[in-house]
Amino acid sequence: MKATTNSIILEVACRLLIPVLIVFGIYVLVHGEYSPGGGFQAGVVLALAVILNRVMEPADTKKGYWTFKIIALAGMGPVIYILTGLWSIPFGGNFLEYSLLPLAVHEAERHLYGILLIEVGVTVGVMATIISIFDSLGKVGDPDDHGSLL
Amino acid sequence: MMAHIPVLLVLVPLLTALALPAVNWMMPRLTQIFLKSALLFNLALAVLAMRHVVTEGPWHYWLGNWAPPFGIEFVVDAMSGTVVLVTAGMAFVIALYARPFFKMDEAGLQARTLFYVLFTLMVTGVIGVAVAGDIFTLYVFIEIASISSYGLVAMGGRRAAFAAFRYLILGTVAATFYLLGTGLIFAMTGTLNMAQLSTLLPPMMGSPAILAALCFVMLGLGTKTAMVPLHAWLPDAHTYGPTPAIAFLATALLKAFAYGIYRFLYQVFGGHGQPVTAMALQILGWLAAAGILYGSVMAIAQKDFRRMLAYSTIAQISYIPLGIAIGTPAALAGAALQMISHSMSKGCLFMIKSGMHLKLHTTQISELRGMSVVMPFSSLALTISAFSMIGLPPTSGFFVKWQLVRGAAEAGFGWMMAVLVLSGLLNAVYFFRILENVFIRKPEPDVHSDQSHGPMTSAGPELPLPMLAAMMILAAGILAAGVGSGWLTEHIFSLISLAGGGL
Amino acid sequence: MKHRFSRLSLAYGLICLAVLGIMVYCTTFLPSYTQLDNPAHRNVAEHYITQAKAETGSPNMVTAVLADYRGLDTLIETSVIFTAGVVTYALIAIRRRKNYIWGGDEDLESDD
Amino acid sequence: MTMAVFFSYVIFWLIALLYVSGFFGMMEHHHLVKKLMAMNLMQTAVILFFLVLGQKIGGVTPIAVPGLTDPDAYVNPLPQALMLTAIVVNLSTTGTALAFLIVIKKHWNTLDESEIMRRMDK
Numbered sequence: 003m004k005a006t007t008n009s010i011i012l013e014v015a016c017r018l019l020i021p022v023l024i025v026f027g028i029y030v031l032v033h034g035e036y037s038p039g040g041g042f043q044a045g046v047v048l049a050l051a052v053i054l055n056r057v058m059e060p061a062d063t064k065k066g067y068w069t070f071k072i073i074a075l076a077g078m079g080p081v082i083y084i085l086t087g088l089w090s091i092p093f094g095g096n097f098l099e100y101s102l103l104p105l106a107v108h109e110a111e112r113h114l115y116g117i118l119l120i121e122v123g124v125t126v127g128v129m130a131t132i133i134s135i136f137d138s139l140g141k142v143g144d145p146d147d148h149g150s151l152l
Numbered sequence: 153m154m155a156h157i158p159v160l161l162v163l164v165p166l167l168t169a170l171a172l173p174a175v176n177w178m179m180p181r182l183t184q185i186f187l188k189s190a191l192l193f194n195l196a197l198a199v200l201a202m203r204h205v206v207t208e209g210p211w212h213y214w215l216g217n218w219a220p221p222f223g224i225e226f227v228v229d230a231m232s233g234t235v236v237l238v239t240a241g242m243a244f245v246i247a248l249y250a251r252p253f254f255k256m257d258e259a260g261l262q263a264r265t266l267f268y269v270l271f272t273l274m275v276t277g278v279i280g281v282a283v284a285g286d287i288f289t290l291y292v293f294i295e296i297a298s299i300s301s302y303g304l305v306a307m308g309g310r311r312a313a314f315a316a317f318r319y320l321i322l323g324t325v326a327a328t329f330y331l332l333g334t335g336l337i338f339a340m341t342g343t344l345n346m347a348q349l350s351t352l353l354p355p356m357m358g359s360p361a362i363l364a365a366l367c368f369v370m371l372g373l374g375t376k377t378a379m380v381p382l383h384a385w386l387p388d389a390h391t392y393g394p395t396p397a398i399a400f401l402a403t404a405l406l407k408a409f410a411y412g413i414y415r416f417l418y419q420v421f422g423g424h425g426q427p428v429t430a431m432a433l434q435i436l437g438w439l440a441a442a443g444i445l446y447g448s449v450m451a452i453a454q455k456d457f458r459r460m461l462a463y464s465t466i467a468q469i470s471y472i473p474l475g476i477a478i479g480t481p482a483a484l485a486g487a488a489l490q491m492i493s494h495s496m497s498k499g500c501l502f503m504i505k506s507g508m509h510l511k512l513h514t515t516q517i518s519e520l521r522g523m524s525v526v527m528p529f530s531s532l533a534l535t536i537s538a539f540s541m542i543g544l545p546p547t548s549g550f551f552v553k554w555q556l557v558r559g560a561a562e563a564g565f566g567w568m569m570a571v572l573v574l575s576g577l578l579n580a581v582y583f584f585r586i587l588e589n590v591f592i593r594k595p596e597p598d599v600h601s602d603q604s605h606g607p608m609t610s611a612g613p614e615l616p617l618p619m620l621a622a623m624m625i626l627a628a629g630i631l632a633a634g635v636g637s638g639w640l641t642e643h644i645f646s647l648i649s650l651a652g653g654g655l
Numbered sequence: 656m657k658h659r660f661s662r663l664s665l666a667y668g669l670i671c672l673a674v675l676g677i678m679v680y681c682t683t684f685l686p687s688y689t690q691l692d693n694p695a696h697r698n699v700a701e702h703y704i705t706q707a708k709a710e711t712g713s714p715n716m717v718t719a720v721l722a723d724y725r726g727l728d729t730l731i732e733t734s735v736i737f738t739a740g741v742v743t744y745a746l747i748a749i750r751r752r753k754n755y756i757w758g759g760d761e762d763l764e765s766d767d
Numbered sequence: 768m769t770m771a772v773f774f775s776y777v778i779f780w781l782i783a784l785l786y787v788s789g790f791f792g793m794m795e796h797h798h799l800v801k802k803l804m805a806m807n808l809m810q811t812a813v814i815l816f817f818l819v820l821g822q823k824i825g826g827v828t829p830i831a832v833p834g835l836t837d838p839d840a841y842v843n844p845l846p847q848a849l850m851l852t853a854i855v856v857n858l859s860t861t862g863t864a865l866a867f868l869i870v871i872k873k874h875w876n877t878l879d880e881s882e883i884m885r886r887m888d889k
Contacts, residue, residue: 035713037830040721041733042855069748070262074177076740077170077269080733084167087726097159098216098726100711110712117713117722120729127733131740135862138740138748139869166734173741215727221699224727259749266745273738280731288849292731295856299735299863303742306867310874313746314883317867321802324860325793328809331853332786335813338846339685339820342698364681388887664795671791675783682779687772688822691839695820700845704829704838714831716844721851732852739859743866 016058023051031125035114041121045128052129053136069141072134079127086119157201158213158226161236162280164194165243169272176265184251187268191244194275198240202233206643212285221345225285230647234488235282235411238495239404243275249503249622250396267307267397273300274400281408287334287420288344290412294330294376298323301405304397305389315388322375322385330372336365349420357421357428366432369416377409379473380443383466390462395509399502402465403495410472414487417476424479437477441571443470448578452585457508457515460582461501464541467575468494475556478568483559485645486552492633492640493548497537500626504534507615507623517586521593527614531590533627538583540630543576548633555641771824778819786812797880799871803864810857814850821846 031044087098095102100116101109153160168190176183204211210229214220228236247268254264277297284290302323306316338344340361341352356362375382390398413436421429447467454460471494475487507530508515512523524531540549553572560568614620633640686693707719721729789808796802821843827835829844868878875883 035715035718037715038828040718042851069744070173071177073741073744074173076737077173080730080737081167081170083730083733084163084170087730088163091153091156096214096217097156097163100216100723110709113711113723114713117711117718120722120726124729124733127737131736134740135743138743138866141748170734170737216723218724222702223724262749263745266741266749269741270738270745273734276734289728289731292728292735292852292856295860296731296735296738299738299742299859302863302867303738303745306742306746306870310870311887313867313870313874314887317799317864317871320860320864320867321793321806324806325809328813331813332816335816335820336681336685339695342694342696342700344699359684360681361684364677658796667791667794670794671787674790675787678783678787679780682783683776685779687775688819689771689775689824691823696823696839696843700821700843701838703844704841705836707844708831716829716831716841717847717851720844720848725848728852732855735856735859739862742863746866746870
């Protein structure tokens with residue numbers, strides 16, 4: 003017989019926490035230039051939301067998470083970062099020179115947009131990596147994994 | 153695009169590594185083509201960077217166009233250009249070579265992709281170590297190269313996992329040493345830029361805090377280079393790790409850290425001009441000499457070809473610090489030539505090791521009898537690379553020893569010349585023992601019954617074509633570097649700067 | 656489980672005490688953070704504090720340094736954590752019967 | 768030497784003690800997890816060292832407040848930014864090491880270093 007959830011307390015707590023975590027993660031991301039925060043913290047908070055969701059589910063439904071795909075997603079985070087940096091090269095700048103980004107705003111503000119873009123990249127990378135580590139660890143005790151563990 | 157080559161040297165392998173899982177997921181058939189063309193492109197960039205350095209001198213690149221003390225700077229000069237060239241070249245050759253190493257089931261293909269991801273990340277780190285002009289950026293590059301190498305070593309099996317864990321512990325302690333040294337330097341000067349440090353540091357070289365920083369940085373980089381009292385991690389990691397990873401680790405990663413030692417001693421701490429640094433160089437010379445002798449003697453004592461290669465790496469890698477310690481132009485040219493020469497010959501030997509493993513199912517030296525009959529091409533390559541290791545004339549190894557001996561004679565280090573000659577003899581002992589087994593001794597009847605029951609099915613008569621091709625490329629490279637060493641010394645190595653003002 | 660100290664522990668302890676002594680001695684030559692004119696506060700950092708808002712538009716100086724002045728460090732650092740994710744996946748999550756890279760030591764062992 | 772200056776050095780010494788205790792733990796213990804913990808102590812000590820370098824008496828968080836233009840009023844942002852990077856690197860190292868430990872435990876069924884070293888040669 004399959005249970006749909008680990009325990010009712012966990013489920014209620016997670017259902018309350020997850021939306022708050024997602025909103026808070028996005029706040030930490032976009033507000034990183036004005037207050038403590040930034041891509042890493044946002045990535046960790048967002049990953050926590052996903053991981054809580056997985057903790058909530060019972061152990062026997064944990065099969066088939068998209069681990070390899072999430073490694074690909076984790077790679078895409080730094081790729082966003084690099085593309086942001088390369089974007090200024092056609093306009094005569096060096097790598098990561100935000101002041102030459104083709105945005106119709108004041109120069110210092112272009113830096114802000116540049117920083118925001120790379121923070122998005124960092125967030126995606128960190129979030130996907132932490133989820134992938136969690137998923138990999140979740141495979142440790144699988145029955146088709148030979149050998150005794152821990 | 154040409155103006156951005158210093159940063160592209162780092163970005164191309166990094167972008168390859170990051171995009172590889174996505175490419176493998178979306179278009180599995182294109183993975184290998186994508187990887188190899190990116191590495192080939194990177195090699196072309198390295199050649200272009202080298203050409204620029206030769207024609208127009210050191211190449212400075214400001215990231216984000218922030219002026220150096222405030223932003224990060226990349227510097228490509230003759231020595232770092234050599235490291236970049238060696239790294240890019242070896243990365244391409246090893247990527248060519250590694251294809252038969254993976255099983256073609258689903259897990260094998262995933263493992264292959266992840267292996268190449270870590271491999272290209274390691275290439276990124278090594279090239280970054282070579283071009284970084286900022287001591288904290290150097291730390292971050294050291295760590296990316298190290299962490300990916302721990303992972304690669306651990307992929308070799310259960311013994312490799314343990315060896316990799318020890319490597320990780322020692323490597324991370326080394327990194328904390330390095331970071332502590334960086335902190336002390338930062339506390340005393342307030343900057344992290346190497347060029348600015350080379351002007352700020354000389355007046356305060358007498359301070360114990362700077363002396364401690366020098367010690368910590370050297371301890372950190374020395375552990376990563378496997379200098380002799382700090383080499384404990386290397387033999388196990390070399391013996392048990394998967395061959396393509398170890399071949400790259402021994403050929404490029406260790407060289408990059410040895411280059412880091414050069415960078416710090418000459419371009420940050422002022423080279424032989426500073427009494428404190430001169431003393432550090434002296435100690436470095438003693439340790440390097442000890443490493444050469446210890447590695448050679450231990451290599452003679454080994455019965456297993458893999459372990460012998462590991463100790464041989466300890467011995468051969470110490471030639472670079474030795475050249476750095478001597479510090480005359482000839483000796484530095486010798487050190488730079490050793491980077492090229494050792495990476496090709498040791499890479500070739502590792503490839504041959506895997507060939508033996510595949511064909512003869514053994515790496516015990518005593519069981520290699522009659523290998524020249526079964527594996528003629530491998531035996532030829534083995535001969536060439538062994539000659540280069542010993543230092544016999546047509547190969548590049550001879551010119552390395554020649555330059556180092558010349559440098560030691562100029563600087564008046566008689567004992568170093570003795571060490572070099574002695575090490576040549578010791579190398580001859582352990583390599584001729586193998587060559588004797590391979591060529592002269594008659595095979596025992598049951599050693600190679602020539603039915604391949606390993607996980608690979610060997611298609612050709614000797615070895616899979618990619619492995620043979622990579623081996624032959626390297627063997628030809630050893631001879632070419634030997635013949636062209638005069639040209640290399642004249643046009644490239646003569647540009648290696650000795651003093652802090654060179655940056 | 657109680658830890659037992661061996662005779663080697665004494666040697667280790669002495670080594671560590673020596674290292675501690677050297678470190679304490681060396682740190683007394685560092686400028687204290689209470690001196691506001693020490694180089695760590697003056698040289699590059701002062702530029703960041705005074706110019707970051709004007710040059711990068713970000714009032715948070717740590718973000719300005721992290722993402723703008725030293726943006727490359729952050730890129731590599733993100734790649735480092737990606738590396739850790741890849742290593743974990745490659746070692747733990749790939750299903751395999753035996754070793755999946757040929758050439759490790761397990762190929763010399765006869766068991767299947 | 769005032770009290771404040773003296774205690775700023777005491778902080779350095781405490782950090783040195785933390786670092787050296789990590790060093791001792793690494794040499795003394797044969798259990799791999801304890802080695803890993805000792806390694807983390809050393810890393811943490813270095814991070815603390817950098818953060819202390821950036822400290823100022825009475826300094827505020829390095830987020831520009833309108834009207835406060837005195838550079839001495841903010842703590843030094845550079846070590847904080849550097850250590851943010853170093854912390855992530857440490858996290859990655861620790862994660863990698865834990866993955867290794869899982870593999871080691873699976874294949875050797877022990878985490879005792881001397882025991883594994885003994886069985887390595889077989």
